[in-house]
Amino acid sequence: MFAEPLATKTPAGPVQPFVLSPFSMRLSWTGVVAALALLATVAQAAVVTENGYPIMWEKAPAELKDFPAVDADEVTINPWEYLQRMGMYRLMLNHTNQYMGCMGPGPNDSPLWGLPLQLGWKLKSGRLVDPTAASTCGQESGDPMCISPKSWWACVNYYLSVIPFLAAVQTGLIGDGDIKITVQSPPEGTEDYCTNFMDCSAKYPDLMSKWETFFKTVKAVSESEATDMEKRNQIMSTMWAAQQASLQQATTSCSERQKSYSKPEISFAVSWVSSADYVSAAYFQSNMEKSRRFMTPLPSRVLTDADSPPNVPDLSAEENHALYIFSWMNNVNKLLGNTLVNLWNKSMCSDAAREKGRQLLDDLILNPKFAVSGLLSILTGMATSC
Template identity: 65%
Template sequence: MHFLRIGIAIAVAALLTDAAVVLENGLPVDWEKAPADLSKFPLSSGVVTINPWDFSQRMGMYRLLMNSTADYMSFLWANASDSPLWGLPMQLGWKLKSGRLADPTGATTCGKHSGDPMCISPQSYWACVNYYVSVIPFLAAVHTGVIGDGVTQIQVQAPADGAQDYCISYTDCSQKYPDMMSKWETFFKTLKIVSSSKGTDLEKKDRVLGSMWDAQQASLQQATSSCQQRQNPYSSKEVSFSDSWISASDYVAAAHFQSSIEKSEKFMRPLPSRILKEGDEAPNIADLSTEENHTVYIFSWMSSANKLLGGTLVRLWRSAMCSEVAREKGRTLLEDLLLNPKFAVSGLLSVLTEMELLTGISPG
């Protein structure tokens, strides 16, 4: 019995090492090390200056965001771990642990274990994309009064290299990307008023989730354009994965996925735990787990199928997600598709069949 327990422990440990690291002690990576309030950030001449190119400080922006929205979220989700904003810091943690925040050009040791592992490189495509779902919502939250006292001045530090490619203040960002900033403001305003609005809890949750995903999609769409040149140093396999990862958000957003800690962890653990290189062919990448291989493969299939159909797959999916009931069914379909390798083997096109039943529209 003793040896059986040891064997089980080893097997569990092996499974854990095969998976991407997205949580530590049930919270996002290095969560407890991140600043918990504005007083913990550097202060100079009465201005709080946040350096988003330091992992702890970028994660700190998320921690402030979670703390500041906790009371609003508690009207909808009694458990603090159920806030749908948890998916954002968990993504940042995965990117750090998988090496995706490091300098891909090799010109510096930023983000490398041989240099400063907590450094976030402005040259990283993944860091650039995350900028639009970390700094941007943070600035919008400050502007709408969700974060801060409305008096303290807050400034975001520009990177030493490529500063012209990043907006660094609410005014700067709203002038460059008015639609994106407006959608994040709308989300925070919606969050503040929804607790006193009419409707069932289900309707209120769906409204908040819809507004949140609308804002996230606006950020990712802008990032796709603004960060594109930063894909150049990566392998074609990593670029393909990053594109399919962005494309997958269309399905998740339309289904109003509630990205709580528990649900986000289920979808993020199978993400590839390292940067893909030339020669990696999912589902047969030797040093990635079966689950990681499946995720890379399915993301690629979803993106390729949509391109082959001229965008019809995404349009059909969005059309299908037209009600709370349909979105609930859509979330179940996504879970089967992304988390169950046997589901894909039994027939990937079953997803299309399910959507036909939901919409009565043929994809052909």
Template identity: 60%
Template structure:
């Protein structure tokens, strides 16, 4: 009863709207151009070398991951777009389209005209995404979800700031043992639970729980490892970035099923460009009403949580204290997304 009461109270702080385009032909940006098999990537002596500083190759990590895990995702739904991994490539496509993978220092033209597929190692957004792309991919290879144990993967270091990034399973496990272990736990759970005799509802709940635990630990790790790169951005962009990170707490607590359709609804109101000094939502002239509103709400929720010393997030997480409560939380978030005018 306490869970439902708290959930009802927290309806007062949530509001979502639709705005920006985050797909291309119904899929993440340039999805069809990204390699879909390990065999399509550079290989020598059973070692595949991936360049995550090229957008298409980093997107290929997601495309291969989605294809390799589909057989374990039956409990999520019967469509090819029901995998819980779709939210991640959608996020990366939004970062590309909005200019957040560009070199924020201006020292190079990485990500700009002439080098549009370049991902800058100086980008805070690209750095955070590294922990949500390369790390899970290496864990999937290690657990034989990708490659069937017959191949090794090496990750190419960037031309600059190479010391900020790990480049192999061994390297990443040494630098981030807890994070790698968490993602390995997820892939082992995915295989074990998908083959069990429990109901699809129970399978979904268990798989999503471990998945979001991995996502949250990736974000927490990235928040420390990538922190210095925030200095390259304007104060409004830094505030938005922090609010974007904080919003994951609310979504993760519901074990949100991040399939393609659900994720598009949550991605579409994000700002379509990097914020600059002087930008102040909800009055940014060249952003849509929906984008302005989302920025304002994100900022307000972050400020309120800070004023309340973290109790707003704690209340929400406390409300998600059972299978049924999490289900209602997911329904609430989806209802709010489908009805932009709903603010209760």
């Protein structure tokens, strides 16, 4: 399904492009195939799972009592420590799984799996590290479990982890209502982050309301007489509305932190946020397997000014293709005055159309042979038939 990698990274020394020498060109066809297969296995790729689950999932707190700072009537969570932030996701999954039967028969069919998988990718790709290099927060040589408040990626994720977690607590899905839950402020930049439900609701009332609506919907639909398709649509529409609200707020709140990154990384970050317009409208079912497949081609490291996507030698063909697609969709949309997003949204008008939209996303990200030039005509035809 994937093209061969452009180049490989060796453990020692600079990256060398793959070039067939005269001798290697005389190898038998079997030898060439074996060499290419070997290259495919060592090529860089985003790491998003560990033992089939998000990175360090099994080490993260599974219940409130498992967090380090727990008193008789209060739990304090430090979201600037990776395992504790991952623990918030683990609690959200643990306490909503019983209501997710309509999403599929498997234990990992909840659409919330996409969020902890994203956090794991950000850790492994170095995107939770202090980008200013003023501290060793997040670095392997320093504190690898530290999440830097200066990281743009960590800031954006705050609105996709702490905010929904506090909403889940408020709606009664987590905790018994008698335990006070407080989120620890970072050592700097405190004014940018809220720390409890009342604080967050005061700062971001619409955002908190959307996450509350999602968690209330999850519980309500499990008790309704609606069909599984109708239940899925209600869950997906409210979840993506909440995620979009989080991303919109994060885009404003975290913008200053982008200045610490290279132009290629900023470009990728902007297009990564923009991609949510497409996945949300298509009700992308971000369960474990589908999220893993879509995240694996994401760049496995932070991009530098020396990089020229989509021709980055030490990234795989899949990663370079993903960078190209993300950039293409964002640039075409801007060039056409938001026409691409508007046309996409108009096209996602029914269950059948959204299913086709999800297949288009699959083709765009995972199929390098897909002709992106035909996307507009496909969407125009879909929108016309709505």
